[in-house]
Amino acid sequence: MSHIRLRCIACDATHPADAGTLFCRRCRSPLDVEYVGYGTLSRAGLTGLWSLGAPAPVHDARNVVTMGEGQTPVARFERVGERLRLSAVLGKLEYQSPTGSFKDRGTTVLMSVMKEMGVTEVVEDSSGNAGASIAAYAAKAGIVAHIFAPASAPVAKLSQIRVYGAQVHLIEGPREAATHAAKEFVARRGLVYASHNLSPYFLEGTKTFAYEVAAQSGELPRHIVIPVGNGSLLIGAWKGFLELKERGRIKVIPRLHAVQAEAVQPIASAYAGREWQVLAGARTVAGGISVGQPPRLKQALRAIRETGGASVAVADEAILRWQLLLAREEGVYAEPTSAAAFAGLEALVGQGVIGRDETVLLPVTGMGLKDAAPAL
Amino acid sequence: MSHIRLRCIACDATHPADAGTLFCRRCRSPLDVEYVGYGTLSRAGLTGLWSLGAPAPVHDARNVVTMGEGQTPVARFERVGERLRLSAVLGKLEYQSPTGSFKDRGTTVLMSVMKEMGVTEVVEDSSGNAGASIAAYAAKAGIVAHIFAPASAPVAKLSQIRVYGAQVHLIEGPREAATHAAKEFVARRGLVYASHNLSPYFLEGTKTFAYEVAAQSGELPRHIVIPVGNGSLLIGAWKGFLELKERGRIKVIPRLHAVQAEAVQPIASAYAGREWQVLAGARTVAGGISVGQPPRLKQALRAIRETGGASVAVADEAILRWQLLLAREEGVYAEPTSAAAFAGLEALVGQGVIGRDETVLLPVTGMGLKDAAPAL
Numbered sequence: 001m002s003h004i005r006l007r008c009i010a011c012d013a014t015h016p017a018d019a020g021t022l023f024c025r026r027c028r029s030p031l032d033v034e035y036v037g038y039g040t041l042s043r044a045g046l047t048g049l050w051s052l053g054a055p056a057p058v059h060d061a062r063n064v065v066t067m068g069e070g071q072t073p074v075a076r077f078e079r080v081g082e083r084l085r086l087s088a089v090l091g092k093l094e095y096q097s098p099t100g101s102f103k104d105r106g107t108t109v110l111m112s113v114m115k116e117m118g119v120t121e122v123v124e125d126s127s128g129n130a131g132a133s134i135a136a137y138a139a140k141a142g143i144v145a146h147i148f149a150p151a152s153a154p155v156a157k158l159s160q161i162r163v164y165g166a167q168v169h170l171i172e173g174p175r176e177a178a179t180h181a182a183k184e185f186v187a188r189r190g191l192v193y194a195s196h197n198l199s200p201y202f203l204e205g206t207k208t209f210a211y212e213v214a215a216q217s218g219e220l221p222r223h224i225v226i227p228v229g230n231g232s233l234l235i236g237a238w239k240g241f242l243e244l245k246e247r248g249r250i251k252v253i254p255r256l257h258a259v260q261a262e263a264v265q266p267i268a269s270a271y272a273g274r275e276w277q278v279l280a281g282a283r284t285v286a287g288g289i290s291v292g293q294p295p296r297l298k299q300a301l302r303a304i305r306e307t308g309g310a311s312v313a314v315a316d317e318a319i320l321r322w323q324l325l326l327a328r329e330e331g332v333y334a335e336p337t338s339a340a341a342f343a344g345l346e347a348l349v350g351q352g353v354i355g356r357d358e359t360v361l362l363p364v365t366g367m368g369l370k371d372a373a374p375a376l
Numbered sequence: 377m378s379h380i381r382l383r384c385i386a387c388d389a390t391h392p393a394d395a396g397t398l399f400c401r402r403c404r405s406p407l408d409v410e411y412v413g414y415g416t417l418s419r420a421g422l423t424g425l426w427s428l429g430a431p432a433p434v435h436d437a438r439n440v441v442t443m444g445e446g447q448t449p450v451a452r453f454e455r456v457g458e459r460l461r462l463s464a465v466l467g468k469l470e471y472q473s474p475t476g477s478f479k480d481r482g483t484t485v486l487m488s489v490m491k492e493m494g495v496t497e498v499v500e501d502s503s504g505n506a507g508a509s510i511a512a513y514a515a516k517a518g519i520v521a522h523i524f525a526p527a528s529a530p531v532a533k534l535s536q537i538r539v540y541g542a543q544v545h546l547i548e549g550p551r552e553a554a555t556h557a558a559k560e561f562v563a564r565r566g567l568v569y570a571s572h573n574l575s576p577y578f579l580e581g582t583k584t585f586a587y588e589v590a591a592q593s594g595e596l597p598r599h600i601v602i603p604v605g606n607g608s609l610l611i612g613a614w615k616g617f618l619e620l621k622e623r624g625r626i627k628v629i630p631r632l633h634a635v636q637a638e639a640v641q642p643i644a645s646a647y648a649g650r651e652w653q654v655l656a657g658a659r660t661v662a663g664g665i666s667v668g669q670p671p672r673l674k675q676a677l678r679a680i681r682e683t684g685g686a687s688v689a690v691a692d693e694a695i696l697r698w699q700l701l702l703a704r705e706e707g708v709y710a711e712p713t714s715a716a717a718f719a720g721l722e723a724l725v726g727q728g729v730i731g732r733d734e735t736v737l738l739p740v741t742g743m744g745l746k747d748a749a750p751a752l
């Protein structure tokens with residue numbers, strides 16, 4: 001018997017854990033993994049995030065598809081701190097990952113589950129980083145990957161997806177068109193939709209971010225500021241901290257703040273109680289968080305509100321300014337999506353949400369080479 | 377009094393450790409760091425390669441310029457093993473580093489020494505990865521970096537160097553022209569030449585590769601196959617293993633094999649006792665090992681011979697084939713320079729140098745995005 005099942009995040013209905021179910025059969029909401037036992041996974045010989053002791057939806061270590069993801073380093077960002085007059089700013093360098101972004105946390109778990117369940121062909125839609133990550137782990141697992149991406153995605157990201165041997169389907173139109181085409185393809189071909197936005201297994205990987213922050217910190221940071229599109233890192237971190245609190249390993253969950261781009265801000269708007277509609281042609285340099293209709297929006301809002309966090313939207317100009325500042329003052333070349341978190345930090349300090357003497361941690365989610373700065 | 381001095385690798389003369397001395401004053405050969413005491417560096421709070429316990433040429437932890445480099449993961453390359461009928465092929469994923477290449481190991485130590493010695497402006501010449509690495513750590517340390525690079529270097533690498541705020545000096549002509557121009561600039565401006573090829577401090581960083589391999593292995597791999605241009609990883613690894621052996625922490629040093637490109641193979645030729653001269657216009661896709669006159673050539677040969685290693689040269693066709701194989705079968709997108717090691721492994725297995733049941737470890741030295749594969 002499996003030690004996991006799937007629970008609806010809205011109506012609490014449960015379903016058996018399988019490869020393809022992404023929505024509650026009763027109310028059509030997304031699902032989370034729920035653990036009903038300890039499971040049989042032995043961690044012996046596993047490294048990186050698989051060695052942290054977090055409950056995982058895999059039964060047999062032989063099915064773990066891993067390239068040493070996780071255990072990313074934390075750097076002190078002293079000059080960012082001086083600039084914003086904060087006593088301690090920490091960067092968790094998530095881009096030091098197998099495919100150059102934090103998505104690998106989610107993907108290693110998702111693709112391990114797929115392998116364990118005997119899946120041989122998956123479909124994913126992605127504006128870039130998740131697509132590259134799924135493509136890489138599918139290659140490692142010997143699984144065929146179909147990646148649906150907007151035709152406007154950065155060339156370096158598309159090229160990276162292709163080098164792993166994935167079949168790339170370029171879709172004209174807004175980001176949502178790629179999702180629509182992927183779903184249609186899944187239905188037509190009877191394949192598994194390994195959506196990083198929807199899959200409950202993906203969050204079981206991103207939750208390890210919280211386990212690492214707890215293990216690496218003498219004292220937990222008071223604030224964590226995260227760039228949020230679909231919210232897989234925000235929601236995953238929240239789940240991880242909730243598990244750690246339930247197990248008595250931490251007392252207080254850091255305040256989780258969500259940063260979005262001004263042009264595409266469904267979560268920041270909902271947080272502020274503002275009406276917001278995605279405008280046709282709305283664009284931001286932060287491609288990784290350019291998501292007009294995140295399927296887990298309500299869950300993301302809960303993660304923010306229940307931890308005492310806030311959500312802000314930042315301008316492209318601030319994002320690009322912080323991208324250069326990080327490179328020139330901290331030696332960290334982040335992609336614009338990652339720099340958005342620092343623009344958000346500046347805004348949150350300005351609003352008084354984050355105090356001068358409180359420790360702040362920010363994930364640097366993706367490497368700059370993936371979505372290069374305007375030519376210098 | 378300092379716990380380090382510099383010793384000539386040819387005539388054994390010693391010199392006080394300073395920032396700028398790169399050659400023996402007696403015989404003009406390169407220098408190595410020699411430890412004459414335990415030093416005062418406290419490792420408390422340091423992570424990554426700084427926490428391994430390797431002797432380091434820094435006195436005060438406050439001068440350590442770090443972004444969490446080192447402690448890179450090891451992945452089992454099962455399909456490479458099946459393809460070559462080897463029982464165990466391990467990839468040490470060095471590209472999961474702050475700037476995307478193993479050079480960060482050397483740079484963190486080199487730039488920490490520079491900071492400790494009060495240097496405020498450095499000069500470096502590099503075809504790409506070392507330049508980006510020096511630029512990033514200089515930015516973090518608040519040191520001005522001048523990077524001399526061939527005008528033909530990959531655009532992504534040059535752009536990465538610039539984003540960190542370094543001053544890039546593009547030099548037409550072969551790789552050696554950039555070195556020449558850098559040296560002239562150093563002499564004219566009275567600056568410190570922080571050469572990754574010559575600096576003894578750089579090797580004190582790359583040697584930590586050996587410490588990690590020893591710490592991560594139950595049993596040490598019998599063979600390590602390394603792409604070699606100037607040989608900073610080969611020589612560094614050798615130094616590290618020698619230290620570990622002297623301290624009784626290992627019994628046998630793995631056989632260190634050096635892989636070069638057919639078009640540029642001074643070390644493979646010298647190993648085989650063949651005459652070789654760099655041809656004007658000789659080119660290889662493996663830009664990181666395209667070095668016609670490595671200043672530490674004799675030391676590299678010693679590292680190979682004294683460990684029972686070999687050196688082979690491989691064709692560009694094989695390098696590009698392995699680059700795709702690694703991506704498609706192991707999910708690892710490496711730059712051509714890194715893929716060369718696997719082409720070399722294939723050759724060494726073919727020659728019977730590496731036996732079927734012997735464990736082989738290969739560093740994957742640089743990320744593919746830095747020097748992208750031909751458009752797919």
